[in-house]
Amino acid sequence: MTHIITSLCLRDSGCVDVCPVECILPGKPQEQWPWYYIDPDTCIDCGACVPECPYGAIFPEDEVPAAYTAKGGEYLSKVGLTGHYEGTNHHGKPVVLDCVKQLQAGEKVDLTPDIQPNYEYFKSG
Numbered sequence: 236m237t238h239i240i241t242s243l244c245l246r247d248s249g250c251v252d253v254c255p256v257e258c259i260l261p262g263k264p265q266e267q268w269p270w271y272y273i274d275p276d277t278c279i280d281c282g283a284c285v286p287e288c289p290y291g292a293i294f295p296e297d298e299v300p301a302a303y304t305a306k307g308g309e310y311l312s313k314v315g316l317t318g319h320y321e322g323t324n325h326h327g328k329p330v331v332l333d334c335v336k337q338l339q340a341g342e343k344v345d346l347t348p349d350i351q352p353n354y355e356y357f358k359s360g
Contacts, residue, residue: 236295238273241294242312247325248260250288287325302345313336
């Protein structure tokens with residue numbers, strides 16, 4: 236079982252830097268694949284990426300929450316959302332996403348639908 240990056244990802248890239256097998260890639264085109272993805276065939280399930288994510292977006296596949304409770308202020312990045320996010324990544328480079336929604340404190344979100352796109356990204360090449 237691999238780790239999954241969920242739609243809480245805002246493309247920080249710290250996870251990429253610590254991955255010993257270089258299996259984490261940014262989705263391209265960003266408008267269609269808005270977050271980072273872990274290649275399930277390459278991931279060794281070491282978990283080094285989990286503590287590096289400042290957004291808490293990475294979970295072991297069998298622990299992706301079906302009822303994630305927002306602390307407030309987190310963003311979801313998904314195709315079809317219309318909010319705007321501007322920030323910087325781990326290296327200080329700008330990150331701009333135009334498919335986000337900011338979550339309210341206590342808002343519940345099912346992150347399990349984020350599992351399948353991780354596999355689809357690598358199937359589609």
